[in-house]
Amino acid sequence: xxxxxxxxxxxxxxxxxxxxxxxxxxxxxxxxxxxxxxxxxxxxxxxxxxxxxxxxxxxxxxxxxxxxxxxxxxxxxxxxxxxxxxxxxxxxxxxxxxxxxxxxxxxxxxxxxxxxxxxxxxxxxxxxxxxxxxxxxxxxxxxxxxxxxxxxxxxxxxxxxxxxxxxxxxxxxxxxxxxxxxxxxxxxxxxxxxxxxxxxxxxxxxxxxxxxxxxxxxxxxxxxxxxxxxxxxxxxxxxxxxxxxxxxxxxxxxxxxxxxxxxxxxxxxxxxxxxxxxxxxxxxxxxxxxxxxxxxxxxxxxxxxxxxxxxxxxxxxxxxxxxxxxxxxxxxxxxxxxxxxxxxxxxxxxxxxxxxxxxxxxxxxxxxxxxxxxxxxxxxxxxxxxxxxxxxxxxxxxxxxxxxxxxxxxxxxxxxxxxxxxxxxxxxxxxxxxxxxxxxxxxxxxxxxxxxxxxxxxxxxxxxxxxxxxxxxxxxxxxxxxxxxxxxxxxxxxxxxxxxxxxxxxxxxxxxxxxxxxxxxxxxxxxxxxxxxxxxxxxxxxxxxxxxxxxxxxxxxxxxxxxxxxxxxxxxxxxxxxxxxxxxxxxx
Amino acid sequence: xxxxxxxxxxxxxxxxxxxxxxxxxxxxxxxxxxxxxxxxxxxxxxxxxxxxxxxxxxxxxxxxxxxxxxxxxxxxxxxxxxxxxxxxxxxxxxxxxxxxxxxxxxxxxxxxxxxxxxxxxxxxxxxxxxxxxxxxxxxxxxxxxxxxxxxxxxxxxxxxxxxxxxxxxxxxxxxxxxxxxxxxxxxxxxxxxxxxxxxxxxxxxxxxxxxxxxxxxxxxxxxxx
Numbered sequence: 001x002x003x004x005x006x007x008x009x010x011x012x013x014x015x016x017x018x019x020x021x022x023x024x025x026x027x028x029x030x031x032x033x034x035x036x037x038x039x040x041x042x043x044x045x046x047x048x049x050x051x052x053x054x055x056x057x058x059x060x061x062x063x064x065x066x067x068x069x070x071x072x073x074x075x076x077x078x079x080x081x082x083x084x085x086x087x088x089x090x091x092x093x094x095x096x097x098x099x100x101x102x103x104x105x106x107x108x109x110x111x112x113x114x115x116x117x118x119x120x121x122x123x124x125x126x127x128x129x130x131x132x133x134x135x136x137x138x139x140x141x142x143x144x145x146x147x148x149x150x151x152x153x154x155x156x157x158x159x160x161x162x163x164x165x166x167x168x169x170x171x172x173x174x175x176x177x178x179x180x181x182x183x184x185x186x187x188x189x190x191x192x193x194x195x196x197x198x199x200x201x202x203x204x205x206x207x208x209x210x211x212x213x214x215x216x217x218x219x220x221x222x223x224x225x226x227x228x229x230x231x232x233x234x235x236x237x238x239x240x241x242x243x244x245x246x247x248x249x250x251x252x253x254x255x256x257x258x259x260x261x262x263x264x265x266x267x268x269x270x271x272x273x274x275x276x277x278x279x280x281x282x283x284x285x286x287x288x289x290x291x292x293x294x295x296x297x298x299x300x301x302x303x304x305x306x307x308x309x310x311x312x313x314x315x316x317x318x319x320x321x322x323x324x325x326x327x328x329x330x331x332x333x334x335x336x337x338x339x340x341x342x343x344x345x346x347x348x349x350x351x352x353x354x355x356x357x358x359x360x361x362x363x364x365x366x367x368x369x370x371x372x373x374x375x376x377x378x379x380x381x382x383x384x385x386x387x388x389x390x391x392x393x394x395x396x397x398x399x400x401x402x403x404x405x406x407x408x409x410x411x412x413x414x415x416x417x418x419x420x421x422x423x424x425x426x427x428x429x430x431x432x433x434x435x436x437x438x439x440x441x442x443x444x445x446x447x448x449x450x451x452x453x454x455x456x457x458x459x460x461x462x463x464x465x466x467x468x469x470x471x472x473x474x475x476x477x478x479x480x481x482x483x484x485x486x487x488x489x490x491x492x493x494x495x496x497x498x499x500x501x502x503x504x505x506x507x508x509x510x511x512x513x514x515x516x517x518x519x520x521x522x523x524x525x526x527x528x529x530x531x532x533x534x535x536x537x538x539x540x541x542x543x544x545x546x547x548x549x550x551x552x553x554x555x556x557x558x559x560x561x562x563x564x565x566x567x568x569x570x571x572x573x574x575x576x577x578x579x580x581x582x583x584x585x586x587x588x
Numbered sequence: 589x590x591x592x593x594x595x596x597x598x599x600x601x602x603x604x605x606x607x608x609x610x611x612x613x614x615x616x617x618x619x620x621x622x623x624x625x626x627x628x629x630x631x632x633x634x635x636x637x638x639x640x641x642x643x644x645x646x647x648x649x650x651x652x653x654x655x656x657x658x659x660x661x662x663x664x665x666x667x668x669x670x671x672x673x674x675x676x677x678x679x680x681x682x683x684x685x686x687x688x689x690x691x692x693x694x695x696x697x698x699x700x701x702x703x704x705x706x707x708x709x710x711x712x713x714x715x716x717x718x719x720x721x722x723x724x725x726x727x728x729x730x731x732x733x734x735x736x737x738x739x740x741x742x743x744x745x746x747x748x749x750x751x752x753x754x755x756x757x758x759x760x761x762x763x764x765x766x767x768x769x770x771x772x773x774x775x776x777x778x779x780x781x782x783x784x785x786x787x788x789x790x791x792x793x794x795x796x797x798x799x800x801x802x803x804x805x806x807x808x809x810x811x812x813x
Contacts, residue, residue, distance in 0.1 A: 126613040198620040206608035206616060213606060232624045240631030244752060252721035253748035255635060260722075260744045261644045270631060551606075582606045 018542075026136075028128035029542050033135050034114030035435055038428075041105040042509075044142060048097035049502055055090045058082045060495025062477040075154065084476045085174060088157045091474050093149060095160025096182065099282070100189050101142050103420050107285040108193070108231065109138060111427060112200045112224045114435065115289075118533035118540060119221050121209025121549050121571075126202040134195035141188030148181035156182035159474060161275070164256030164267035168248040176249075183246035190239030197232035200224060209532065210583035211551030215309070216570065218531055218555040219302065222309050223288025226316045227281050234277035241270035268330055272323035280319040283383075283415060284312060286423030287354060290376045292555070293426050294358050296529050297373030298365030299566050301556040304357040311350035311357075318347045328396050329403045337396050344394035351387055355380060366559065366566065370527070371445035375426030378453055382418025386411055389464065404474075407467025413460045425449070425508065432512075433526050437539040438519030444511045451504035458497035462490050528567045530555050535571045552577040618791045622798050625760075629802055632756060636749040636809065645741035652738060653718055653729065653746070655709065656811050662705045663807050666761075669698030670800040673793045683783035689776050692789070695796065696772060699765040706758045710751075720751040753806055760799045767792055 018027075027033060057066045069080030076086040113131065117124055125131045148155045155178040158167035162182065170176040204217075204225045217225075245267070247253040254262040295302040302308060324332060324340035332340075358380045367373070389411040393399045402408065425448075432440050469487055471478055478484040478491060525534040532549055533540065549571040557568035562576075609616055640647055650656065676691035717727020722744035724730065732738045771788045775781055781789060 127617060130617075194621070194624045198617050198624065201620050202613050202617045206611075206613055208606040208608065210606055232620060233627045236624045236628035237631045240628050240635075243756075244632075244635060244748075247720065247748070247752060251751075253752065254721070254744040255639070255748055255752075261639070261742055262745065262748075263639060263642055266635060266638055270635070580606070 026132055028124070028132050030113045030117050030125045030128065030131060031435070031540060031542075033131050034110050036135055037105050037109035037113060037138070038435075040139060040142065041102050041109060044097050044101035045106070046505075046509075047146070048094050048102050049505065051090045051094040051097065053499065053502055054082060055087065055094065056495040056498040058087055058090075058476065059478065060492040062479050075152075085154065085157065087476045088159075088474065089149075089155040089175075089178070092156050092159050092182075093145075096145065096156070098416070099160060099278070100186065101138075101145065103282050103416060103424070104193075104278075105138060106424050107420060108196065108224070108227060108281065109135070111220070111285060111289060111431075112196065112228065114431065115220055115533070116200055116203055116224060117207070117544060118434070118536070119218050119531050119555075120204060120207065120212050121532045121545070121551065122203060122207040123543050123545065123548070125199050126207055127199050130195050131199050134192045134199065137188050137192035137195065141185045141192060144181050144185040144188065148178045148185070151177045151181065154178050161271055162245065162267070163271075164245065164248070164264045165258065165262075168245060168256040168262075168267075170249065180246060180249050183242045183249060186242040187239050187246070190235040190242065193231045193235040194239075197228040197235070200228035201232065204228075209548045209551055211580035212532075212570075213551075213580075215306065216551055216554045218288075219291035219305070219308055219312075220285070220288035223284040223291075223312050226312050227284045230277040230281050230284075230316055230319065234274045234281070237270060238274035238278075241267065241274070244270075265327075265330060268327050269323070272326040275326065276323040277316075277319045279415075280316055282420050284315065286379065286420045286427075287312070287383075289427045289430075290379045290423045291354075291358070291361075292529075292531070293372045293376040293430055294361050294380075295556045295558060296430075296527055297368050297370060297376065298362045299368065299558045300361055300365040301554075301558055302357065303360030303363075304353070305554065305556065307353055308357055311353045314350040315347060318343060318350070322347065325394055325399070328399045334396075341394055341396050345391065348387065348391055351383075355384060355387075371440070371442060371449060372426040372430035372527075374446065374449045375422045375429070378449070379419055379422045379426065382414055382422060382456075386414030386419055389414060402467055404472060405467035406463040406471040406473060409473055410460050410463035410467060413463070417456060417460065422452075425452070428512075430527065431533075432515070432519075433522030433538045434533050434536070434540055436516055436519075437522055437537075438515050438517075439522050439526060440515040440519060441511050444507055448504060448507040448511065451507065452501065455497050455501035455504055459494055459501050462494050466490060466494075525569075528565070530557055530567055530569045532569075532571055534569060550580065550583045552580075612787055614787050614791045615794070618794045622794065625798060629756075632753050633805070633809070636753060639745050639749060643742045643745055646739040647742055648738050648746050650812055652732065653713070653716075654750070654811050655712075658705065658709060659807060659811055662702055662709075663803065665698055665705070666702050666800050666803055669695045669702070670797055672698060673796045677786070677789055677793050680781050680786040680789050681783065685776075685779055685781065688781060688786075688789065689772070692768060692772055692776055696765055696768045699761055699768065699796075703758060703762050703765065706754065706761075718747060718750075720747050722747045750810060753810060757799070757803055757806055760802070764792070764796050764799055767795070 023029070024032060027036070054066065054069075057069075063081060065080030066077065066082060067080070069077045069082070072080070072086075075083075076089075077083060082090075113125070116122075153175045155175065156162070156167070157173045157175050158179070166172050167179060167182075170179065173179055204221060208217075244253070244255040248255050248257060248262075254260040256262050256264055256267045258264050291302055291308060321343040322340055324336060325344045328337050328340075362377070369377075389407065393402060393408060393411060429440050429445055432438070466487055469484065471484055471487060479488055522538040524537055526538075527534075532551065535549055536544060550573070551570045552573055553568065553570055555570055557570075559566045560568040562568060562574060563572075568574075672691045672694040676688050676695060679685075679687035679691055717724035717729040723733055723738070729738065729743075733740050733743060771792060775788055
């Protein structure tokens with residue numbers, strides 16, 4: 001890879017003679033790879049959403065033919081009525097697509113790739129070719145997962161957590177090829193993440209522009225750095241577990257089958273040892289980008305920059321010590337359960353630090369409620385709700401009551417949809433001009449935001465109540481239980497809200513596509529932000545800078561008394577600024 | 589890169605930048621990748637430890653199913669290839685391309701021989717009835733199980749963990765041999781490695797020593813105890 005690292009900086013911004021395939025398909029340009037990730041994972045986001053809509057139909061209108069369900073084959077929904085074995089596939093594949101192929105690549109694949117070199121002032125990633133492999137490995141994994149929906153026995157059926165032995169033994173799950181394809185696909189996703197992570201870490205450590213010291217890094221880069229470390233160390237465990245699961249499925253090994261000496265709980269330990277760091281992989285980049293957007297929207301320096309950094313590190317570190325809280329009900333020594341409870345509750349401390357810092361940033365700020373800011377504020381609010389319900393479940397006595405109910409469904413959607421996805425909508429709108437050179441429509445963006453915000457809460461908030469009432473997490477037909485029948489109107493309300501929520505996303509996608517060609521040209525720095533990426537034209541050229549920028553200050557110098565404007569970019573040299581030592585060494 | 593290879597010191601960070609870790613990207617990237625590999629093997633070895641300690645009965649005694657002597661020789665071979673890797677690295681540090689090529693070739697041959705012997709071992713074991721799923725009915729090993737020399741209850745786990753751990757190690761050795769052969773033909777033979785530019789040798793060496801180290805652990809826990 002030395003070859004690529006060395007050539008990357010000799011290729012300059014202004015002669016771009018790559019062929020179409022090298023430029024847009026097998027590209028090694030971090031920005032193109034980021035955009036490739038964006039399109040592919042938005043596609044999977046829609047797939048995941050479509051699967052969720054079918055689930056909501058069954059829950060709102062159990063046993064009734066689904067409109068348009070006639071196109072599904074007899075094995076899934078004869079006459080449009082969803083079968084139980086298809087419903088459990090919907091549950092499994094919705095979770096899998098959303099976690100592994102939508103939120104994770106949207107946060108890490110898109111924004112780590114797109115933002116890291118732009119924000120630290122590098123020409124490209126440290127290993128552009130490995131970066132390309134990371135993307136294509138993700139695509140292969142995605143296609144394998146997608147194809148598993150169409151195999152004869154149907155897709156995987158053991159839930160996105162793939163608990164053994166249901167997942168390991170085909171005679172238990174009733175799906176053979178679908179289960180195997182799930183394992184294969186996850187191995188590819190793991191490879192993609194590991195390759196990406198080692199690239200991000202190396203780039204951030206070694207390729208920062210002169211003057212970009214560690215504590216001048218934007219919080220988005222800090223959070224992506226810590227996320228990359230989590231991904232680097234957590235994904236190989238998942239890959240190892242998925243490989244053993246695959247061997248159980250195709251080679252008849254006995255890792256997870258208790259009938260012949262294997263241990264079903266072992267799968268849960270391996271999965272959640274990966275799974276809890278994964279939770280922070282899914283939220284830390286969102287927190288980082290929200291920090292950038294909130295400082296920009298408040299026109300104030302971020303409140304407590306250092307404590308924000310240490311909170312990210314603290315969350316990531318504690319994230320390794322808490323996996324057992326997913327397994328309180330799996331048969332665990334109560335003493336061990338208590339220690340997992342305490343370590344989990346500790347995570348509330350750095351999380352609260354971050355929340356207070358965001359509020360401290362907004363406090364008496366000169367607020368600009370542009371679309372990214374609206375999404376960022378919604379992120380903070382929804383994250384608080386999701387975080388608080390997380391504390392309920394971290395407490396073992398409460399968890400015993402609400403475990404595997406709709407309470408957990410509400411909780412995880414409050415952090416993954418209300419948290420990560422709102423942050424992502426904000427991030428997409430915020431960096432859209434740097435990606436495509438045009439602005440997304442502000443008006444339609446606000447319409448989309450408010451509809452999403454309202455219907456999102458209508459969809460997921462009542463799920464807390466359903467969960468408290470004992471509504472099981474993956475149940476096919478809640479009306480089969482007398483005690484759940486009174487809640488059927490609420491289920492129907494949730495389903496209608498979910499359909500409207502899904503429909504509202506149409507506005508976003510139309511806005512996205514329309515703005516690609518017809519959006520207002522963006523100019524260099526449309527949000528009046530401080531990051532290095534705004535020193536480039538929009539869209540940023542191949543190789544980014546002809547000559548690397550020099551960094552003179554931290555990323556959040558808003559409303560500085562030193563300049564007339566209310567922002568002071570990192571790359572802007574004031575007469576009082578000294579050249580950083582590294583820039584002098586480099587002959588800048 | 590060729591245009592710069594002769595004059596520019598490739599062993600420094602890639603271009604003027606804020607001070608990082610003062611190692612070049614490929615080497616740093618390899619260290620980071622190895623951290624990830626540690627976690628991967630930790631998952632496999634951890635699984636082995638948990639399954640073995642939680643096994644429903646005795647574990648098979650060492651030396652009955654697996655041939656310790658052949659594998660001990662194979663271990664020796666792999667350690668020697670680590671030594672020859674160091675020799676290749678030291679040679680190119682002195683700027684001696686000829687010696688570097690010789691020792692790199694020795695390393696490749698050592699690695700290839702290791703894989704060859706492992707394949708032979710696998711074929712042999714399968715022939716005797718030792719499978720990833722346990723012991724094949726009617727085979728030589730099945731008789732030993734019937735006689736009570738081997739424990740019936742844990743042979744499935746024994747096969748599962750043995751083939752998964754040694755198989756993935758063998759896969760890593762194979763990847764290492766392929767990478768070294770690639771570097772040998774594209775870089776070492778055309779003389780692209782110099783005193784100032786031997787990053788490829790150093791980086792693939794790191795990987796090679798890691799694979800070697802994993803094997804020493806695996807040999808101990810799988811074959812000897």
